[in-house]
Amino acid sequence: MDRIQMKTPLVEMDGDEMTRILWQMIKEELLLPYIDLKTEYYDLGLMHRNETDDQVTVDSANAAMKYGVAVKCATITPNAARVKEYGLKEMWKSPNGTIRAMLDGTVFRAPILVKGIEPCVRNWEKPITLARHAYGDVYKNAEIRVPGPGRAELVFTGEDGAQIRELIHEFQGAGILQGMHNTEKSISSFARACFNYAVDTKQDLWFATKDTISKKYDHTFKDIFQEIYEAEYREKFEALGITYFYTLIDDAVARVMKAKGGFIWACKNYDGDVMSDMVSSAFGSLAMMTSVLVSPTGVYEYEAAHGTVQRHYYKYLKGEETSTNSVATIFAWTGALRKRGELDGIAELTAFADRLEKAVTDTIESGKMTKDLALITSLENVTVLNSRDFIRAVRDAMDGACS
Ligand code: NAP
Numbered sequence: 001m002d003r004i005q006m007k008t009p010l011v012e013m014d015g016d017e018m019t020r021i022l023w024q025m026i027k028e029e030l031l032l033p034y035i036d037l038k039t040e041y042y043d044l045g046l047m048h049r050n051e052t053d054d055q056v057t058v059d060s061a062n063a064a065m066k067y068g069v070a071v072k073c074a075t076i077t078p079n080a081a082r083v084k085e086y087g088l089k090e091m092w093k094s095p096n097g098t099i100r101a102m103l104d105g106t107v108f109r110a111p112i113l114v115k116g117i118e119p120c121v122r123n124w125e126k127p128i129t130l131a132r133h134a135y136g137d138v139y140k141n142a143e144i145r146v147p148g149p150g151r152a153e154l155v156f157t158g159e160d161g162a163q164i165r166e167l168i169h170e171f172q173g174a175g176i177l178q179g180m181h182n183t184e185k186s187i188s189s190f191a192r193a194c195f196n197y198a199v200d201t202k203q204d205l206w207f208a209t210k211d212t213i214s215k216k217y218d219h220t221f222k223d224i225f226q227e228i229y230e231a232e233y234r235e236k237f238e239a240l241g242i243t244y245f246y247t248l249i250d251d252a253v254a255r256v257m258k259a260k261g262g263f264i265w266a267c268k269n270y271d272g273d274v275m276s277d278m279v280s281s282a283f284g285s286l287a288m289m290t291s292v293l294v295s296p297t298g299v300y301e302y303e304a305a306h307g308t309v310q311r312h313y314y315k316y317l318k319g320e321e322t323s324t325n326s327v328a329t330i331f332a333w334t335g336a337l338r339k340r341g342e343l344d345g346i347a348e349l350t351a352f353a354d355r356l357e358k359a360v361t362d363t364i365e366s367g368k369m370t371k372d373l374a375l376i377t378s379l380e381n382v383t384v385l386n387s388r389d390f391i392r393a394v395r396d397a398m399d400g401a402c403s
């Protein structure tokens, strides 16, 4: 069988620990036999980030901007324990944070649905994709622990020295204060990323804030979304038969619980943090979750939503058997290959991505799965496979479908 040819390389960002092991197995067993894989390789493993003073992370993000599509393995974000474990020069910043800041992107996360892993919410028949704004609000706040009585004011001083003042509160006793911000630029980027993703995936877009209470802050999010929708997206949405729907955040939560799924739910930063954990755990497992960072200029970076699965890696190093779920990492590759196929007009590559994803879900639905899924499945007669044997079972399903 001739291997599928590629035109433009994918930006390959390798990572750490157990996911780095899975990365290699996926390439060997599921990609290289079928594709003449073209990648520009960046080793974001912690040791190499340390050796390059984290320059490799910046270089990989620049390459993503040059080529348009990247696939990233999970990476360690060092803390004090990791600095000691790896003898690091510095506590390097989160690669995801660095890449996100450079691409100015929005993160979209969607569950991978298979029969036998049922969501806790019975009426969720289709995936719910969460789009989280990843800049500002409470994550970049200024806080004061108010010691006693006094007057708290919000003051803005323009470049010309002119001031805008707003009374916050006349404190009669001790209390707390918080100042937050966001920028029109970041909110606009967030809005465009959401609208583009809705068009791309042909799904409705929901957005919600608390604009009735926050008449300037949250209302500005609502207004910016509406202006951009009317000016740039309404026609595209109508042509595709999809809708943009704005409501209050509490109303959105109530509606999501009653919905069938199959839409994108855009959330402000804090709402997205909380709601993505709720939606993903209700759908079953973080290892069954796709994640893609989309920039406003149309750069795509695909990854798994989970971490490097450290506990399994230490077992692996001791030569013990692991049963680590590779589904999210496989789907990071298929997402990137499909997008590359679409952009370069390579129908075989897009079809390959579909076929590999189907081989994965067919394998699980036939009762062959890793331990994490075996614990929550409603299927009977389940075969629990180790990390490599699961990937081999997917390979068998691929070859079965090809022959
Ligand atoms: P984690 O790697 O997501 O793993 C936490 C636990 O969840 C695992 O111990 C395992 O449970 C289960 N799990 C996660 N993914 C699994 C999979 N694919 N298959 C089977 N079980 C899975 O989170 P962590 O242990 O908190 O973090 C480890 C490292 O990952 C940290 O250094 C952190 O900085 C990094 N991290 C990276 C990213 C990223 O690059 N996107 C995201 C998050 C965290 P059991 O042990 O019970 O089997």
Ligand code: MG
Pocket: 273, 274, 277
């Ligand atoms: Mg969270």
